[in-house]
Each structure stands twice: as structure tokens, then as C-alpha cells.
Amino acid sequence: MFAVLTHIAYFAVIVLLASSVPPAFLGSLEGTVNTIFIIGFLGAWRYSWAAINFTRAVIFRRVVYPRRKAKAQKKYRDEGVISHAYFLVTSYMVKPEVSLPVYRSIFEAAANSKDGATIVSSVVDGADERLIRSIYETMPRDMSNVQLVIDRIEANGKRDAMAKVLRIIRGFCPTHRDILVFVDGDTMVPHDIVAKSAPIFTNPKVGALTTDEAVQIERKSLYRDWFIMRFNQRQVMMCSMGLGNRVLTLTGRMSVFRADLATNPEFIEGVDHDFLDHWRLGRVKFLTGDDKSTWFWLLKNGYEMAYLPDVQSISVEEQPRDTFLDSAQTLMVRWFGNMLRTNGRAIALGPRRIGFFTWWSVMDQRISMWTTLVGPITILLTAILHDVMVIPLYIAWVMATRYVFCIILSMFRGTWFPVTHPLLLYFSQVFGAAVKTFVFFRLDKQKWTRQSSRGSAGALDAMTNRIRSAEAMAHHGIALLWLTIAIMFLTKI
Template identity: 40%
Template sequence: MAHSIPKPSVASWATEFTTLLLGLALLVVLLAELPKDIFSPNSQRFFFVIGIIGIWRYSWWFVQALRSVWYNRRVFPQLRAEADAVGAIERPDALYVLCTSYRIEPEISFAVYDALVREAQDYGAPTTIFAAISDRTDVDVIEHVLDHNGWPDNIEIRYMFQRGDGKRSAMAEVLRAVSRCMPTRNSLLVSMDGDIRLEPGTLEKSLSFFMSDSELGALTTNNNAIVTGDDATKEWYDLRYAQRHLVMSSMSLSNRLLVLTGRYSAFRADLATTPSFIELVENDHVEHWRFGNFKFLSGDDKSTWYWLLQRGWRMRYIPDVYVSGFEELPDRKRFFKSTIELMRRWYGNMLRTSDRAIKLGPRPMGMFTWWSLVDQRLSMWTTLVGPTVAVLVTLFVRPSFIFAYLLWILFTRSIATLVLAWQRGRFSLLWIPLIYYNQVGGALLKSYVSFRFNRQKWSRQGISTGEPDDPQAARRQRLMGHFIHGIYFSVMAFVLIITTGVLLPPDVVSLTVLTDWGILPH
């Protein structure tokens, strides 16, 4: 049965046309102001540094893109055919759905649960929905949904009220309740957020992969965004999902992923109810030489991923199945502040988990997945090389070099945007500046968070944690983070200063003068 692809929220044609005019104007200015001797011998060091880093970063990115195309065009169609053949005759013994909601608007909750109930009814497997909710109003909404759909015979609803201390405790309570149901090896569990709407056919087209592959431990699907916000916000979310699609497809070629997205992921129920799995979801923590032992506030999707990765279970991305998220920035009127806040939480979750995953080595995950985790650590520094070199050369060598760098940015990000658009099936001119913002802004945030990843905040629930209760101890931690971060960035800047020729090392005559003056020892 074919299902149409849901349309994401996108920018208006007026915004796209305005962006086109601004882009063309910028291109004209850059070409007009480009130095005539830009390729002179004096420019070799600049192009050498930018070129080497660019070749490294873009060759790796194009490897990911080629793997993504191969997976979507060659590998996945065969996997889809096998899953559909088995799914037509088999269903899981039982399906458990973990849906967590915290102060979600009633109209969104109705849309989410209405789609979920319809999906479960159409799928036909005995289904128990565990609604982890925060308010009595949610019960009224869900019962209205059940009444609207005629109270399907194959669906049971169980309500569990959250304690308000984060998503992890709510998930753990539900998983313990599922474990008391004694799920069989052929039972499945879907974990989803309360602001995610399942599109028609989601369960049928995704859960069948467990029937056709006994070594598959978990899977996740493609995403769309239903955005409340301006055009830049709409395209920012869709760009992130386009980038996610490329990386997820590439990683799935190795039967592993880098995260099991909390928006919608499915697991074998017997694995998800293992005591060690539940314990990691509820009390995941890290022991750090500076921060001591601290628990993770968010990032449950990284914890579930790590548990499966550690034990060698296969993971899969299903690119032709979409779920739609109701997205809204924490502060709709402040795009940069809100997106930085979100990226800071996402990157914090990544950095808190990737180090221990890297320490597992390539054996449980394969070399490509392992190197992808290492590259996440390296990329936050290599991405900053280009802008840092451009600023140094512009300030201390030739101001007009900034035009060459901006032309390079316009060219490379346009190519990257075209590749993403080819795979996503749509294009937006706003993606060109937004992809640069994501890359450089994201790299700055990653480098910042990597020295302060104990500090955690969840804006929806108004929870923050990770720092010592003693104000003096917290202040010392922050100062140490600033100091170490400063050392790392200073070393990188110093190497780039020498490499680009902004500051040349002293020659023999200079060393002799400094020695005669007593500045250097004899």
C-alpha cells in the first residue's frame, strides 16, 4: 500500500525570492571586490590551509553522501521488499507504545493520540498504550480520542503521571510496567514523544523490519516538521532533517546509527525491558575527572542507543516512513537565542555519550561507525579553522581576503545544499546561509560545551542540573572550564598564525639580537 509523503512547513515564495536577490547582490559584490592577485604566491599559505582542511572535511562529507545514495537506491529497496513480504503475514505478539507528554497543548495531544489510535487499530496487533502524562486534562483528551474512534477492541490505554523531574524517570516507570506484562521475544515497543504525529502506515511499514531480521534491535524513521514560526525557523528545521536523513542513511549501511531518535523509535520489547536497559535510561551518568559523578538530565535516546551499541545489536533507519513533529522554538521572536539553546542541549547529549562509545573500539560497531564518532569530536575544531584563518589573514595580511573567503563559502555551501536537496526532494535558498550557521555556530557550541558538558537544562520542564550545590565549587568549575577552553583555542590560533604567515618565526639574526639583549639565555 503506497502512502504519500507528508509536506513539511516551508518558507514562502516571497522569502525565497528575496533571498535570491540578496544572494545575487552578494555575488556581484564579491566578484567585483575580489583581489586581482588573489592567486599570487603571497596567497599560497592561505589557500593551502583552507584547501587541506576543505579537502578533508568535504571528502568525508561526500563519502557520507555517496553511502547515503547507495543505501537509499540499492540496499534499502531490497530490505523493504523482504520486510513487506514478511509483514504481510506476520504481526508481533504484542505492541507496547510509550508516549511521553509534558504540558502539550490539548489540540496537539488530540492530533497525536488520534493518529496513534488509528494506526494501532489499522495495524491490528494487540496494543497497550502507556500514556506518561502530566495533567488530568491529558486523560480527558485521550478518552475523547478513544470515543471518537469507537474504543477499538485491540487497544488498551494505561495512564502514568510523571513526577516532573524529567523524561527519564517517566520512561523507566513505563518500561517497568511493560516488563510486568512479560513481553515475548516477538513483542515490540515503540517509544515516541507526545508531540509526534504518526503518518498513515507508520507502524505497518516500520515494524515489519523486526519480522524480517532477527538481529535487528531497534530502528528509527524519517522526520518532518510542522513548524509554528517564521520562514527561517521552518527552513532551519527542514534543513536539519535533510542533514539527518543523509547521515542516518549512510550509517544504516553499516547496520548501526549514531542515535535512536526519541521522537519515534522502535525496539524489541524484551531488550527494552531488560533491567540494565531500564537502569541506564533512568540513571545514566558519567564519572569525570573535573565534574565528578553526575546524572544525565536529557539524552535518553543516546542512552538507549549506547546500550544496544555496546551489545552489538543491529540498528536501522527507515527512510520512506515519516513521522511529523509539532515544532516551535522556545522563544519564537529570538531565532538565534532559541536555536543556540536547542543545539546546546543536543550537542551536550552527544558529547556526554560519544567518549564512552569511542572507548568501546571498532569491534561492536565496525570501523566506519567508530570513526564517525571520532569525527564528531574532530569536526568541532576543523570547522573553525576556515573562519579563523579568514579573520587572521583579513586583519593582518590583506583585508580583501575576506571577499575570497565569502566566495568560497557561497560556492561550497551551494554545492552541499544541492546534494541535500537532491536527497530531500526539495530545495530552499535559505539553506545556504543556514547550513553555514549550523556548521560554524554548531562547532563553536560543541567546543564550548565540551568543557562544560555537566551543565544541563531542559527548557520545556524548566529543569537544570549538573553543577555542584556549593556556589564556590560551581564557580571554580566554570573558571577551570574557561581556562582549559582558552588554552585549546589559543593553541589552535597560534598554529594557524604560524601556518598562514601572519606571524613568522624569528630568523637567526633576530635570535642573536634577542640573546644579546638578554631576553633569551645564551
């Protein structure tokens, strides 16, 4: 009942804001026609892009995926495929109460692998090693067909840990029929992940796949609502990209690879020592974004990457900072930094090589961070230079349109949404776009959420870092200034 009342209150606020604006308000603004045309044109473009992705997602989920799945499973049964499952697990600063259900799920999934499984876990702390062995030894299953290898390493970062584990697995000589499941130490895997994943690789073009994601956050909060909303969006976008069998990321939480590709020396080198040569920053060595490195290696080598919308991993998420805003900013800087460090070279591969829709989707990641800011900047300029009454009208419009978007996302997911989702959606769009523009000019700045280590463009001294920071600020400021001037010129505000 309380949830219903919050939605009623939400609509009451929309009506109140809209009714507070005089009927003749829009006609009194200079340049109204131009402003409406520009914002309307961009809005139509963005809404049509969303409609295209939603349509593709429905076609994939309801029509194409069931057929692909049935065909792959039939081929898997008919050929009598033998597929050994390898699990690569990285654990660093994960609480024991999280590691316990995570490793139980991994051991359960490994025990369910009909052709056996090998788990190689990378840990730093001896306490983690003892806990993992204890979980393995006390599993209420026959684990005789599951081999456990624990690689104790120094804390040199996730990429180093992954590369070492991949070299260990390479020593087992996996075949093109075997699969390799990449798992973060805070993610619970489905018990049937091997049975659901292995048939997909009967298609020789498929190099990897990723699945739906859910989040487990104990305390109800804005942070929890935000994550759920993001994963609802993710399901739609992933299904859209799944139609072309080329997703835009192989999430580091859990993805499955063809084992012989993931243990290819060039693949391992790409995980261990990936980098970007930037015209201003020089060589930027990648610290975070291992999932983007693996994605790009497969993309440039012509492999397809599938999506399984009916298979779901569950990540145990903790709020990294004290406040929601600080937490969101911290995560967005890492996520969008990984994206922007990689999508430039993906664009350079060209539409013929990776498919037009995939290429345009990657291109759109760069364009949308600027077009998303046009609306807020236009409204702010109008409020400052003409009439502040444009603000309540804009807020009412945002609240109404984002509510409709959330209804669409909810219909696709099959669950209703809390009243916070429309506002969190707008926050993710606008604040996310601002963070993207910030990161775009600072691609050398990287930081893990749990690790204190930072990455930059080589061993630079303090003076060089200050100069580069000033350069980044100048480039960023000029870009925003030109965007603002263009808006003022086109709208005649």
C-alpha cells in the same frame, strides 16, 4: 516568481563580492601558499567525507534498502509473525491543540496494528489525562483491540517518566517478536508504523530502528527554514549510517525498539540513571539525552539499529526563545551536550566491536568541531594582520560552496530549497562547532527546553560551581588559544 528572484539576487551578491577583490590580491598576501594549502587540505578532507556519506546514502536508499525491506516483509509474511505493538508516550507541557492530532495519530496507528496494541501514556497534568481519554473514546475506529493505560506522575523529568512506563510495560511480559514505539507527546506517528516496523525485527540482530523526520511550524520564519534544512541533512546522514545498519542516534521524537530489550531491567536502569565518570567533573548524571542512553545500551550490547527512510514522523515544533539566535543556541547546547556526553564512551568500544565506519563517524563528531573553526579563524587573522579584503572573497566562497551543498541535499530529498538554506547551513556548521567546543568543557550543564530543572555533577554548592565554571573557561580558552597558534604557525600568517 519571488523565490526565483531571491536566488538570482543571491548569485548577484556572490559576483559582486568576488569582483570587489583586486585580481592580484591573493599574490600580495604573505603565507598565501601555506594558507591555501592548509585550508585546501582541510576542505578536501571535509568535502570528501561529505561525498562518502552522500554516496553511501544513495546506495542505501536506491539499492540496499529496497532489497532489505522486501526480504524482511517476505520473511514476516512467511513466518506468520505475531507482533503486539506497545506505545510509550510522554507528555509534558504540550498544548491541547498539539496533543489532539498527536494522540489521534497514535490511536490510529495502534488500531491498525493487526495483533493489537497497548498504549501507556505518562502525564503530569490531570487535564492531559482527561483530554487523552476523551480522544480515545471518540475515535471513529473500533478500539476494542487497543488498551490504554495512563500513568499519572509527578514532574521529575522525562527519564523518570520513561522508566516508570517501561516497568509498566514489562509487567505485560512482551516477547522478542513484539515492538515498542517510543513517542514524544508532540510527535505525530505514521498510521502504518507497526506494519512498516515489525518486519524489520525478523532480523535477530536488529534491536531498534528510527525513521525520517519532518517538522510542522505554522509561521514561516528563519527558525522554520533552519529546521527543514537540518532534517534534509539528517536524511542523508541517516541513510549513510543505515547502510551499515548502525545509526548514530535513536531519536527521542519517535523510534521503535524490540520490546523485550526495551523492558530489560538493565536497559530501564540505563534510561533512568545514566551517567558519565569524567576526570575533572566527577560523576555527571544525565538529565537529558535519553535517546543517546538507549542508543548506547544497544550499541555496547552488539545490536544493530536500522533506518527507515520512507517512513516519516511529524513533530510540532515551537520556537523556544524570542529570537532565532537564542533559540538555536538553546537547542544546540542540549543536542550537542547529549552527543558529547555519550560519544566518548562509544569511541572507547573500539572499531572492532561497533564497526570501523560507525566508530570513525563517532570520532569525527569530536574532530570536526575543531577543524570547522580553522577556516573562520584563519580568515579573521588574515583580515586583522594583513588585508580586510580577504573577507568578501571568503563570503563569496562560502555562499557558492554552501549553495552547491544545498543543491545536493535538495536532489536527495526531492524538494527545492529557499535561498536562506545555504547561509543557514554555514551557520549550523560554524556556530554549531563553536557551541560544541563550549559544551565539550561543560558536560555537567544540562537543561530541558520545556523544564526549568537543571542538572549538574551532584549536589554542589555555589562556590564549587563557580570554581568549575572558571576551570571550564580556562580549559576552553587554552584550547582555542592553541588552535589559533597552530593556525598562525602552519599558515605563516
